[in-house]
Amino acid sequence: MERCQKLKRGDRRLVVVITKKGIKLPYVGKEKFAELMRVGLRYDKQTRMFRIEKTEYLEQIKNVLTEILKEPITFAQTCIICGREFPCTECPYEKICRSKDFPSYCICKNCLGKPELYRLYLEKSGKLVGL
Amino acid sequence: MSTSLMWTEKYRPQTVGEIIGNDEAKKSFISWLKTWKPGVKAALLYGPPGVGKTTLVQAAAKTFSYDLIEMNASDTRTAEKIMRVAGHAASEDSLLTHFSGSRGTLILLDEVDGIYGREDQGGIGAILRLIRESKVPIVLVANDISDVRLRDLKNECLLIPFHHVRPPLLLALLKELCRREGLEAEDEALKILVNRCEGDVRSAINDLQSIAERTKHIKVEDVERLLPRDKQITVQEALKKIFLADPPSEARKALAEVNIDFELLHQAIHDNLPYQYKDPEDLASAYDALSRADLYFGRIKRTKDWGFLSYALEQMTVGVAASRKKSYYPVGYRFPPSKLILLSKSKAERELKDKICSLIAEKCHVSRRRATMDFLPFLKAIFSSNLEEAKKIASWLNLTDEMVDYLSSGKVSKAKKR
Incomplete structure (x- = not known):
């Protein structure tokens, strides 16, 4: 988990960014724990972190975590080109994206301007898929 | 520039590596195909149109040397027809496996969410039988799998979700197409094009081709001149639009964009209301509006006077949205309605x-x-x-x-x- 600052109408607002590693939560109690498991999170006893396993109920995951942390939640995207994790709030195309906030692979703002981006993407995507 | 050939065909990915977006889905599908053996579940690829589901299967068949047998919505898919076309292939190894170095047969059943009605009688049952007895990998493709009639099919398949392709990837693809076709395009024009097609690669390429047939220098005005596209949204998106419409009159628009029976939508709103409106007063007032809609539906059934329909629709959309006094976050909407699930169980x-x-x-x-x-x-x-x-x-x-x-x-x- 990392906390990033988001600028919104001049206010500085905290947004909790959940990365692939997972998120550490304070004690949530039995009921909330069961709810988290039901919506698709898994608890790793060794690292004591909650990790997203199923993405079917992302909105519900968001709501439950927002309730627990009392701060808005966003999921980190992984840049397929450089491997960096970043929130959608960083992306210049955030407003027009139809799969916004869905934790997946994308291209970060630093890599957007790279020459031959399409070829670079196909290369990295091929490696990722295992071709 | 070749205008005789559709660019969606001209630039159709020939290998898995050429498909853009949905990298996690691609990874799951390829790993499923590589490790498939008789007894393993079939794969069900689902998601919005134009994101590469069918193309992925076709490209994978080429990449991994499978002979593809395809059935789509244009074929009649009765139990008999399905068993005749795919049953034989599913039960025996292809001869080509021994002579041409092919790895065998891959069966693709496209648009399985459209297998209903009298003309496709017994289709779903035949697919289930095919999956259980198949000796070759079977891939099903659908846009929307929320229908209760697909419940058994979902249990027999590995579900691989596809999502709208991200704007940066789409933009990179459009720039590459412009380069290959010798077009010059303003960045802002391409951005508007990407916004217009809403993560649908096929639409983006078609739009770019239709502009390119008029001009080689694509400007913002050229994109704005395109006719607006009819949008299709999922039931979940329609529910979100209805519950959180601001102003409430916007809720009405959801009806035009979703392809669902109105009474089923009424049932879905009824089921999801308590999860969305937490305040008891908002909830009570929304249920009042829904009950009025129900009254109108009842009158339509009794009197066959369809003039009541507009009142029913107004109550179940704008009426529900106007009941909301507080603001709420969207929640994960439940569909199909619990009543249908209970009946099916x-x-x-x-x-x-x-x-x-x-x-x-x-x-x-x-x-x-x-x-x-x-x-x-x-x-x-x-x-x-x-x-x-x-x-x-x-x-x-x-x-x-x-x-x-x-x-x-x-x-x-x-x-x-x-």
């Missing part, structure tokens, strides 16, 4: 009960209704307490083992359910 039980009552009605010369009301409860009591008597009645009525199980335990055995 109890289908096996209801069928068995009907059969028992038919046997009773025939033997005792009473109506089936009478058998259900006056005989069945007493038979259940006898079967659960007096085994000797139960045996005699069972042989007199010619009851099967499942029927006896049901009467003595009140449950349908698993074998019957399947």
Whole structure:
């Protein structure tokens, strides 16, 4: 988990960014724990972190975590080109994206301007898929 | 520039590596295909149109040397037709495996969410049989799998979700197409094009081609000149639009964009309201609006006066949205409605009960209704307490083992359910 600052109408607002590693939560109690498991999170006893396993109920995951942390939640995207994790709030195309906030692979703002981006993407995507 | 060929065909990815977006889905699918052996589940790829589901299967068949057998919505997909086309391929190794170095056959059943109605009778059952008995990998493709009729199919498949392709990837693709076709395009124009197609690669390429047929220098005005596209949204998106519409009159628009029976949507709104509106007053007022809509639906059924429909729709969309006094976050919406799920779960039980009552009605010369009301409860009591008597009645009525199980335990055995 990392906390990033988001600028919104001049206010500085905290947004909790959940990365692939997972998120550490304070004690949530039995009921909330069961709810988290039901919506698709898994608890790793060794690292004591909650990790997203199923993405079917992302909105519900968001709501439950927002309730627990009392701060808005966003999921980190992984840049397929450089491997960096970043929130959608960083992306210049955030407003027009139809799969916004869905934790997946994308291209970060630093890599957007790279020459031959399409070829670079196909290369990295091929490696990722295992071709 | 070639105008005779559709660019979607001209630039159709020939290998898996050329498909953009949905990298996690691609990874899951390829790993499924590489490790598939008889007995492993089929794959069900689902997601919005134009994101590369069918293309991925076709490209994977080429990349991994499979012979592809494809059935899509343009074919009639009755049980008989499916078994005739795919059944033979699913049960035996292809001859080509031995002669041409092919790895075998890959069966693709496209648009399985469209297999309904009289013309496709028994289609879903045939696909289920095909999956269970297949000796070759089977891939199903669908846009929306929320329909309760696809429940059994979902249980037999590895579900691989696809999402709208991200704008940066789409933009990179459009720039590459412009380069290959010798076009010059303003960045802002391409951005508007990407916004317009909403993550649908096919639409983006078609739009770019239609502009390129007029000009080689694509400007913002050229993109703005394109006709607006009809949008199709999922039931979940429609529910979100209705519940969180601001101003409430915007809720009406959801009806035009979603392809669903209005009464089913009414049921879905009814089911999801308590999860969305947490304030009891908002909830009560929204249910009032829904009940008024229900009244109108009832009047339409009684009087066949469809003039009431606009009132019903207004109440269940704008009426519900206007009931909201507080602001809420969207939640994960539940669909299909619980009523349909319950009906589908109890289908096996209801069928068995009907059969028992038919046997009773025939033997005792009473109506089936009478058998259900006056005989069945007493038979259940006898079967659960007096085994000797139960045996005699069972042989007199010619009851099967499942029927006896049901009467003595009140449950349908698993074998019957399947």
